[in-house]
Amino acid sequence: MNDLTPRRYDCRAGIRAMLVAVVALAMLALPGADRLRAAEPVRGGSFTILLSRDFEGFDAIKSPSLETQRYQILFAVHDLLFRYNATTGELTPRLATSAVPADDYRRWTVTLREGVRFSNGNELTSEAYVHHFARLLASPLAETFRTHLGLPLEKVTAISKYELSFEFSKPAVAFDSIMGQPVYVWYLNEPDFARQREREPEYGRLSAGAGPYMVKEWSLGNRVVLTKNPHYWNPDEQYADELVFRIVEGDERAAPWAALRAGELDVMFTHGDLVTWGRTQTEFNFVDTVRNFITLQINFNTAREPLNDLRVRRALVHALNRETIARIASRGGALVAHQPFRPGDRWYCPDLKLLQYDPQKARALLREYGKPLPRLDILATIGLNKNAAEVMQGMWREVGVEANIVQAVNPGAIVQALRRHEFFVQVGPSGVVTHPTTFLLNVQSQNPFNIWGLRSERVDRAIAALQSARSDNEIKQSYCELEQARLDEVPLAYLAYGAVGIFSKKNVGGIVVPTSINYDLHRIYRVK
């Protein structure tokens, strides 16, 4: 008996192994088996990625445009100190290995990774950051760069060859997450390369970064071709031999869509127009997410009659059906928003008392206000923002408020109107929100960036509490109090989180759900 049992067991195991092998072989022969084999990325090859706006340059001073599509190229040519996951708050070392704040958070010591080289072969040391930030902070655009950081950066000095000190005029609690934000303040060239060329007008067209790719060709208005940086510190991340960023401008549903369908692109990303189509089609792989960095919001000029009356502002928000706005403004791609951080984000406040859609309440508040309302101008740019403005116009008419849409053909006109407080209501994207301590502080009464003209002691108190908070728990608690104060005082209202979708051909892998405005498209590879 004892002799037979193991033999019988061996026999069964053999049969089982054979069966498994047969099933595995059969599965590999089936049509869906490609996905099993696809786990292994194939290195090499060239990929064509869409940019729906022209690339304006590498240098933040020579071409300081607000255009964000250029980040896809900048991030491939440069690299960040850290990679930041905006949803989880996770920080992954890249060009730096550690960042330690001083007790008062006015100084951060950052240690650089040793052995990193720029594409011209020179080593990355503290000197590169010192030179880069000295140039930025001495430029007429210094304040713009501080705004991009969201922090009052004073200076950057070298402690040693690989250690840097970032100094701030106020506590910079959020600096670690800001270091991981792909804003173009962080993209720097090798210092010798920079010193030799940065006074030339064409400097914006040159680059020598420490990222995985380097520029091979830049044909204006046509394409930017990147090739592998032979000195990159982490060659495992360089899958493609060549990345071609092809510029196909215009409405996403026109030329870019045609180029995708005609097989001329490997990858294309969309910010709304094609998301709904992407969810239903089966021709391409589609990564779909809703992100808070392109949230649609309305701003009220609270210094101007009748918007200086809280009842009017609340009535106008109660009259808005966000479901409809989200559906129409982004053609079905967006999600309703009441606060800047979306559900699931670590800074999302779950217990806020919201101003929900309630036309009856809106009418009652307007009756209580008692005076006739003038026609309100809604300032908007063309495209999705104008769609939202048109929907809002209809909803306000329902509660007896007439509005005109003032269409701005360029973003400069919007900025000028906000800067000079020459607006009633403006609708547009909210921009990047990374950390609670870096963006909502502008509504403070004395803040020079207070475009809303709000004067609220409650908001000011909440901001002061947020500024003195240190731990994540303290920050979240005081931030949610500020959010509630903001909701109650209504200088602005969030309407819809923007949708982001990335199309790729079926044989393209490596596309991840984006957590910031950088989509990591340079990490794509071919799958068998």
Next chain:
Amino acid sequence: MRYALVRTLRLAAVFLLASLTSFLLLNLVPGSVIDALLGGGATELGQRAHDELARQMGLDRPILVRYVVWLGHFVTGDLGRSLVTAQPIAEALAQRLPATVELVLLAQVLALVIAVPLGVLSAYRQNGVLDRTVTTTTFALLSLPTFVTGTFLILVLAVLLRWLPATGFTPLSESILLNLKGYILPAAAIALSEAAVLIRVLRSDLISTLQEEYIALARAKGLPPLYIMFRHALRPSCLNLLTIVGLQLGNIVSAAIIVEQLFSIPGIGSLLIQSVRAKDEMMVQGIVAVTVIFCVCVNLLVDVLYSLIDPRVARPS
């Protein structure tokens, strides 16, 4: 000679008027390139940055002074630099212009290649099946805007059949074949409506010429009909065609701006749209100036050719 001189002076006035109008129009649009570049910034520092950039870019001076300064530089061949990218405008135009010129020329040639044979055949077989078909088709094409024709061509020939590229541009220096392949659809989108106009004009002129006595004489001599058509009837019927070709060139350039967007061709049309959006007035002025000079020169050439074909035109009355 005097005729050409008078025409040149008139056209110089047209150039001045067009460039001044575009300069003023662009400055009437609210917002400035600096606002777009700097973003927010209601602070004192933000205002200082704004003023400093305005001074650097020369935007702190009155509009007319800026125009005169621009014109002064322009006549000496200095087009300045882009306010957004700092790229020399002459260089940007040199990079973009070939794509647009090629598109315009190909569209014009294609329009003539389509129009002349069809116009001749329609007139030759007046009221026949071919004439009726061509007439109906030309009416249909005349009623279609270029972007509709272009979109239709993209959908059928690029997206569905995948015979031709939907978008993109290959420089001539890289591959002549790929370059021409990329231009077939954009050139056709412009040429189809252009050809429709030319067919109508040529057909009616030819029909009128065919009533002339010398044509009857040629027929009586027993010359072959097609020989009569091409040898004796076509040349006198081409005067109006030539005028229309010159006049339509402005339309083709306008259509090229739309078609470049539609087919993503990096020409001056797409650059113009970008520059207007960004309020890059130096770039817009450079593009408008070059476009006006191009159209003006072509019209001058047409006028001169007109006088060569029919010397009575140049003669003082």
